[in-house]
Amino acid sequence: xxxxxxxxxxxxxxxxxxxxxxxxxxxxxxxxxxxxxxxxxxxxxxxxxxxxxxxxxxxxxxxxxxxxxxxxxxxxxxxxxxxxxxxxxxxxxxxxxxxxxxxxxxxxxxxxxxxxxxxxxxxxxxxxxxxxxxxxxxxxxxxxxxxxxxxxxxxxxxxxxxxxxxxxxxxxxxxxxxxxxxxxxxxxxxxxxxxxxxxxxxxxxxxxxxxxxxxxxxxxxxxxxxxxxxxxxxxxxxxxxxxxxxxxxxxxxxxxxxxxxxxxxxxxxxxxxxxxxxxxxxxxxxxxxxxxx
Amino acid sequence: xxxxxxxxxxxxxxxxxxxxxxxxxxxxxxxxxxxxxxxxxxxxxxxxxxxxxxxxxxxxxxxxxxxxxxxxxxxxxxxxxxxxxxxxxxxxxxxxxxxxxxxxxxxxxxxxxxxxxxxxxxxxxxxxxxxxxxxxxxxxxxxxxxxxxxxxxxxxxxxxxxxxxxxxxxxxxxxxxxxxxxxxxxxxxxxxxxxxxxxxxxxxxxxxxxxxxxxxxxxxxxxxxxxxxxxxxxxxxxxxxxxxxxxxxxxxxxxxxxxxxxxxxxxxxxxxxxxxxxxxxxxxxxxxxxxxxxxxxxxxxxxxxxxxxxxxxxxxxxxxxxxxxxxxxxxxxxxxxxxxxxxxxxxxxxxxxxxxxxxxxxxxxxxxxxxxxxxxxxxxxxxxxxxxxxxxxxxxxxxxxxxxxxxxxxxxxxxxxxxxxxxxxxxxxxxxxxxxxxxxxxx
Numbered sequence: 001x002x003x004x005x006x007x008x009x010x011x012x013x014x015x016x017x018x019x020x021x022x023x024x025x026x027x028x029x030x031x032x033x034x035x036x037x038x039x040x041x042x043x044x045x046x047x048x049x050x051x052x053x054x055x056x057x058x059x060x061x062x063x064x065x066x067x068x069x070x071x072x073x074x075x076x077x078x079x080x081x082x083x084x085x086x087x088x089x090x091x092x093x094x095x096x097x098x099x100x101x102x103x104x105x106x107x108x109x110x111x112x113x114x115x116x117x118x119x120x121x122x123x124x125x126x127x128x129x130x131x132x133x134x135x136x137x138x139x140x141x142x143x144x145x146x147x148x149x150x151x152x153x154x155x156x157x158x159x160x161x162x163x164x165x166x167x168x169x170x171x172x173x174x175x176x177x178x179x180x181x182x183x184x185x186x187x188x189x190x191x192x193x194x195x196x197x198x199x200x201x202x203x204x205x206x207x208x209x210x211x212x213x214x215x216x217x218x219x220x221x222x223x224x225x226x227x228x229x230x231x232x233x234x235x236x237x238x239x240x241x242x243x244x245x246x247x248x249x250x251x252x253x254x255x256x257x258x259x260x261x262x263x264x265x266x267x268x269x270x271x272x273x274x275x276x277x278x279x280x281x282x283x284x285x286x287x288x289x290x291x292x293x
Numbered sequence: 294x295x296x297x298x299x300x301x302x303x304x305x306x307x308x309x310x311x312x313x314x315x316x317x318x319x320x321x322x323x324x325x326x327x328x329x330x331x332x333x334x335x336x337x338x339x340x341x342x343x344x345x346x347x348x349x350x351x352x353x354x355x356x357x358x359x360x361x362x363x364x365x366x367x368x369x370x371x372x373x374x375x376x377x378x379x380x381x382x383x384x385x386x387x388x389x390x391x392x393x394x395x396x397x398x399x400x401x402x403x404x405x406x407x408x409x410x411x412x413x414x415x416x417x418x419x420x421x422x423x424x425x426x427x428x429x430x431x432x433x434x435x436x437x438x439x440x441x442x443x444x445x446x447x448x449x450x451x452x453x454x455x456x457x458x459x460x461x462x463x464x465x466x467x468x469x470x471x472x473x474x475x476x477x478x479x480x481x482x483x484x485x486x487x488x489x490x491x492x493x494x495x496x497x498x499x500x501x502x503x504x505x506x507x508x509x510x511x512x513x514x515x516x517x518x519x520x521x522x523x524x525x526x527x528x529x530x531x532x533x534x535x536x537x538x539x540x541x542x543x544x545x546x547x548x549x550x551x552x553x554x555x556x557x558x559x560x561x562x563x564x565x566x567x568x569x570x571x572x573x574x575x576x577x578x579x580x581x582x583x584x585x586x587x588x589x590x591x592x593x594x595x596x597x598x599x600x601x602x603x604x605x606x607x608x609x610x611x612x613x614x615x616x617x618x619x620x621x622x623x624x625x626x627x628x629x630x631x632x633x634x635x636x637x638x639x640x641x642x643x644x645x646x647x648x649x650x651x652x653x654x655x656x657x658x659x660x661x662x663x664x665x666x667x668x669x670x671x672x673x674x675x676x677x678x679x680x681x682x683x684x685x686x687x688x689x690x691x692x693x694x695x696x697x698x699x700x701x702x703x704x705x706x707x708x709x710x711x712x713x714x715x716x717x718x719x720x721x722x723x724x725x726x727x728x729x730x731x732x733x734x735x736x
Contacts (some may be wrong), residue, residue, distance in 0.1 A: 046388055046414035060734070129555050152550035156668045241550050242709035258381050259698050260388075262411065 045260035057267040068267070069243060070251040072229060074275070076158045077247050077275040080165040081222040083217060087166065087172025093203065095174070096181045106178070110171035121235035124164050125151065151237060154244035161233060161245055165226065173218050180214040181207070212291045220283055227276055248272050319549060331353075342629045344372045346399040347387050347617075349379030354643035363633060363641060370629045379403050391416045391621060398624040399634060402447060404616040405694045409441055415418035417446040417619040418627060426635050431654045435613030438692040446619055450638045453615025454652040455574040455598055457502050457582075461675050462591040463487055463569035471678050472711065473596045474608075474688070477505065477535045480570075480599045487569040494545035497572040499552070499561050504611045504693075505532045505601050511691035512609045515728075522728035524703070525721050528601040533710055533717050535601075540711060549711040564589045572598065572613070578649030582670055594675035595682040605688075613690030614653050634736040651683060702727040 033036055039057055043050045043201040061067055112120065127135050129148035139147035184207055192202050208215075230250040233239065239246035239254065246254075252272060256265035359374045375397075377383040384407060391397050392414070402408035402513040404416075411417045416546070420428070421444055428436050428445050439449045439696055457480070459471060459590040467486050468645050472479065484494030509528045539546040547557060560580040561620050563571040564587040571577070580587050620630045631640075640657035642650065646666040651659070667674060705726050 046392060046410055046416070048414060057555075061701075125554060125556065130551055132555075149550060151554040152548075152712070154709055154712050157554075175542065213657045239707065240708055241553055241712050242714065257385050258701075 004121040017137070018230070027163070035090060035266040035269060038263050039270060041263045043262045044288055045256075045262050047201060047260075053263070057264050060206075060264065061267050061271060066243065066246070067248075067253060067271070070246050070248040073158055073245060074244040074247040074249075077162065078226055079221060080169065081219065081226050084166040085173050085218050085222065087216070088170050089177050089208075089211075089215070091170065092174045092177035093207070096178060101260065106174070109174050112168050113171040116229050118235050120168065121232055128152075128160055152241065154242045156236060157241060157244045161236070164232065164236075169222060169226075173222070176214055177179055177211060180211040184210050207290045212293055216283070216287050216291045218281060225284075227272070227279070243276055248275065248282075331495070341369050341371045342626050343396070344370060344395045344398040344626055344633060345375055345399075345629055346372055346379055346633075347375045347390070347397050348401040348649060349377060349383065349403060350645065350650075351623065352376055354648040358640055358644035359637065360668050362638065362644070370626075370633065372633055373629075386399045388414075388416075391623070394623060397621050399618060399620055402617070402619060403694050405439065405441070405609075405617070406448065408439075408447060409694075410609075410615050411619065411694055412441050412446045415719040416622055417535070418622040418624070420445045420620070420631075428466050431638070431656060432614060432651070433655065435653075435690050436563060438613060438690070438694075439617055444579050444608055447617040447621055448634055449614035449617050450642060450653055451575075451614065451616040451645070452653050453571075453575055454686075455504065455610065455612045456571055456575055457596045457598060458551065458563060458571045459594040459596055459678075460566060460569040460591050463566075464594065471675065472596045472599075473681060473686075474597060474605050475599045476603065477532070477599045477601055478496075479541065481535060481539055481545070482571060484539060485543050487637065488543070488545045493547055493562075494543075494566045495539065495570040495572070496547060496552075496557070496562055496568040498574070501572055501574060501598070501611065503700075503707070504598060504705075507695065508598070508609055508611060508691070509601055511693075512607065513694065518679055520732065522727050522732065524724045529724075530717055530721055531601055533720060534709060537711060537717075538688045539634045541713075549708060553708070561587065563592075563706065566591060575649035575651075578666065579647075581673075582647060582666075584670070592673055592675055595678040597686050598680055599689065608688050609691045610686065610688045611691060611693060613692065679715050694733070699728055699731050702731065 040049050040052060040054060040255055042053045042056070087230065091109060095102055096110075101103075127133050130136060130147075130149045131151045133150075135150070136147040148156045148160075149156050188206060188210075189202060192206055197205070228249055230253050233245050233247060234253065237245045239250050248268065249272060252265050252268045255261045255268060338359045346360070348356055349418045356374045356376070356549060361681055364371050377387045387397070387400060388411070389401070391411070400411075402411065405597075408417065423434070426448075426628055428448055430640055432449055436445075437448055439445065439447065442501060446656060461471070464471065464487070469486065480495065488493070488494035506524075506529050509532075510523060512524060514524055532675055536546065551557075559568075559573065560577060562568045563573075563577075566589065581589070598610055600610075602608060620627055620634065624630055638652065638654050639658075640652055640654070640662075642652050643658065643662050643665055646652075646662040647668065649666065651662050651666060668678070706715070706720050706723045709715040710717060710722075715723070
């Protein structure tokens with residue numbers, strides 16, 4: 001009797017997740033498998049002649065200097081994530097104290113995250129303008145004669161993008177940290193104080209370890225999100241100047257939707273998947289050393 | 294209680310089945326409509342035929358007036374204009390719409406490489422099946438550039454000149470003539486003389502930026518006899534070095550890095566009088582006729598695009614014709630689309646002239662089109678030089694046909710050069726290498 005009831009319950013469960021599983025199946029799993037198949041063809045969108053080309057695309061990938069360059073650019077882009085997490089932590093700690101206009105400041109820091117990407121892109125382009133932009137204007141006024149060209153040189157463009165990205169992620173990281181800081185029990189802090197711990201020690205030895213699961217979460221989601229992003233770069237530089245801001249995800253996009261080269265784009269996106277997987281695995285293994293639950 | 298759970302389960306099952314049925318039902322109806330185009334056509338004899346035309350020009354800049362005029366005259370064939378933005382996303386949208394069988398009856402190709410892709414996919418109708426319109430005769434010798442595998446898969450409808458727009462007042466003040474043919478060295482001198490404090494003497498739209506190279510290679514061939522890249526042609530280096538000298542030594546043209554990252558609004562710069570020379574194409578007229586957004590107090594004159602080669606006889610210039618309009622090979626109303634297309638090419642497109650698009654057909658009323666082109670602004674243009682770059686320039690023309698991959702690879706390398714991170718020789722070597730790689734992959 002109970003067994004029967006359990007069975008029914010289970011069936012009911014499947015029925016309830018059915019519709020959403022259907023969505024996952026149709027719009028994620030099947031396309032993913034399909035793109036795996038495409039990897040071994042020379043399929044170009046709109047071109048009816050599709051041939052099986054074996055491992056050609058994979059060999060091309062390993063010989064493609066643009067692939068390595070885009071990997072390097074992606075690595076530089078990812079630097080923004082830890083920097084933004086660190087800044088987010090500092091801002092959250094500051095805003096968690098009793099300070100003036102706290103709520104307004106929290107709101108302001110979170111603004112970038114909910115602002116339209118294209119608007120953000122244009123504002124930053126103006127700010128970064130090498131000769132007329134306010135950033136370089138300020139640098140010149142404090143006595144720096146040759147301020148960086150930001151987005152307009154091949155050497156500095158990726159770092160300029162990093163700055164934008166740090167700014168963009170900051171608000172989100174801060175909000176999550178603020179929530180985590182509420183969870184830190186005041187008794188612990190008080191006990192530490194009574195034992196004579198200084199503010200810096202409390203921060204380093206008590207608060208930071210206590211929010212480490214949050215840091216871990218932010219690191220994983222931040223890296224995955226960053227590695228998949230290309231919209232902001234597409235809007236600001238299109239991967240240029242030269243190819244100095246072509247990150248892997250943008251290179252996938254260009255191959256697929258600019259050159260219609262779906263076979264190679266599929267290969268590249270599986271490479272992207274493997275990169276994400278590796279980064280996540282490394283973190284998962286590494287977390288034992290520094291994440292305290 | 295048990296009964297209730299059972300009921301909920303059934304209800305959600307029914308829901309899922311409904312969703313599934315919805316999907317398959319859709320599939321069925323698609324297959325049906327594909328299989329019976331003729332039935333559809335006859336059934337609709339009472340109703341007017343609905344045509345959809347996709348183009349990249351904003352409706353208010355002419356296309357809406359064109360289709361309104363046609364619809365008023367032809368109650369039996371009604372045309373609707375859909376705008377796609379002529380960039381990667383826009384073209385992708387058009388291609389997907391056609392691949393998935395949405396109603397696209399006519400579409401405008403803006404480059405020959407896009408047109409060829411669509412021909413390959415079987416989306417563009419071979420127009421040789423219609424014998425009542427001789428494209429060569431109507432459009433003149435420039436139409437030949439639009440043959441794909443020896444056939445017309447569309448009609449090039451508009452005159453599409455590229456030119457250097459000049460601030461005539463500034464030229465007069467400096468005592469310079471409006472050139473009818475010139476070299477890049479001469480342009481460099483002009484730019485030096487016209488340059489004012491803090492400003493530039495010459496600016497360029499990024500679209501025709503690389504045309505000087507294409508002009509050389511369209512004539513000399515993109516590949517050498519042995520099938521390898523010809524991008525190491527000596528004139529390519531000459532272009533790189535001339536332009537670089539203008540940026541770095543003369544400071545008469547903006548450094549490319551600055552232009553790209555600030556997305557310099559070149560039309561605005563030119564029309565506000567800040568820069569006296571602008572390398573651009575016919576679409577400048579869309580802005581220069583718009584005195585509300587671009588007020589201007591000088592006369593515009595036009596010069597052909599300068600050449601790299603010393604010998605004027607070797608020069609081919611980009612342009613000639615443009616707006617290559619095709620009929621969707623899957624369209625149910627090909628005959629009707631063809632009727633519209635002929636009418637459009639032979640003068641129906643006149644309202645498009647306000648945006649700089651003059652009809653190419655010899656049977657179109659050029660005076661009417663010119664009037665619509667210049668409007669009440671005729672006295673703000675040097676009409677003689679405009680007529681020269683539009684109609685009378687004797688230089689033969691070419692249409693850019695290089696694949697996007699090569700265009701991009703080339704642009705990335707010359708950007709590195711103009712930004713100073715790569716020498717001219719390395720740049721050329723890199724361009725050649727990447728072009729060869731492309732050729733190898735796509736032989």
